[in-house]
Amino acid sequence: MLPFTRPTLDTEEFEAIKEVLQSGWLATGPKVAAFEAALADYIGGGVQVRVFNSGTSALEAVLLAYGIGPGDEVIVPAMSFVASANVIVRCGAAPKFVDVDLVSRNIDVDAVAAAITANTKAIIPVHFAGRAVELDAIYRLAERHKLLVLEDAAQAIGTQYNGRRIGSSGNPVCFSFHPNKNITTIEGGALALNDPALLKKIEGIRFHGIERDQQGGMDVPAWGGKMNMPDVGAALGLVQLKKLDGFNRKRRALVQRYLQQLPKHDALVLPADVDGHSWHMFCILLDWDKLGLNRNQALEALKQQAIAAGIHYPAMHLFSLYRQYGYKPGDFPNAERIGEQTLTLPLFPGMEDKDVDQVCSAIVSLLNRA
Ligand SMILES: Cc1ncc(COP(=O)(O)O)c(C=O)c1O
Incomplete structure (x- = not known):
């Protein structure tokens, strides 16, 4: 996995x-x-x-x-x-x-x-x-x-x-x-x-x-x-600190491979590679309505291909603790959309190019369902 x-x-x-x-x-x-x-x-x-x-x-x-x-x-x-x-x-x-x-x-x-x-x-x-x-x-x-x-x-x-x-x-x-x-x-x-x-x-x-x-x-x-x-x-x-810059260079190289391989698609929002980014995570948005599936089904489809994705994060103002402060659905549309549509794709220095290729082809299969 x-x-x-x-x-x-x-x-x-x-x-x-x-x-x-x-x-x-x-x-x-x-x-x-x-x-x-x-x-x-x-x-x-x-x-x-x-x-x-x-x-x-x-x-x-x-x-x-x-x-x-x-x-x-x-x-x-x-x-x-x-x-x-x-x-x-x-x-x-x-x-x-x-x-x-x-x-x-x-x-x-x-x-x-x-x-x-x-x-x-x-x-x-x-x-x-x-x-x-x-x-x-x-x-x-x-x-x-x-x-x-x-x-x-x-x-x-x-x-x-x-x-x-x-x-x-x-x-x-x-x-x-x-x-x-x-x-x-x-x-x-x-x-x-x-x-x-x-x-x-x-x-x-x-x-x-x-x-x-x-x-x-x-x-x-x-x-x-x-x-x-x-x-x-x-x-x-x-x-670890001695290795940090090398780790971050590897993260960026993996991200560039992701960005080259993932297609432009109206159900997909990709992050942008800007100067100085340390690429702690590679998080995308997938529009479930356009794809005709929900996030659990997508996570399951990725799991079938031995890929574990993450969710970072549910919007904080909708947790029950923060609803007590008066926050409610609709307050922060972007945070809520991210909370619903986000997936974190695998990214860590120990990954190889072929791992990125495998994740990209799994995402392309999800997109092709649309
Ligand atoms: C944005 C952000 N703030 C704060 C923290 C808290 O850090 P720690 O887990 O070391 O307490 C984290 C950790 O995941 C985080 O991602």
């Missing part, structure tokens, strides 16, 4: 993990420090990096550190993994969903501008599937309204915007290293930021609020949680 994604691991990763297991120091320690330094170096722009036990924790820690809470609204696209909205609820604030573009699946600055109210405190743009959001316009808007921008770059390690890596601007940007991401630490995440005072606060939120003095004395001036990354994950991340 060809999965829609699979982590790319070999003996170097296994040896790195073995070394940590044998060292006797498994939790946060020297590998975490080395991974943070390596990530800061990779991202560039002089930013500092702090790693976490998940991308979700990194996002939560930033919102908490900036004091986002009850009474506040945070603008977020209706199309993302649900973590992007759940972190807002976790802080006691309310998500304010906006629609996305049908092809890029990213938020559009006009939709964001229209959603700003007197209670808006922050915007969380999501770099969907590794494609950079048009950040210049978002930051200009945020500056005008004095809003925090927290970039959800969970899917965008290695993505570039205007020739610079996502995360290098100095504003808060969070990444995920979950096993289906472009590099993995098993579970894990990171924050890139260039603000020493906030980083100190975030370090407290990350680990029990603990502050240590030079003599090893300990104080807890404020609440903190338990969001630290273990050294086992960091050791894996150090090896």
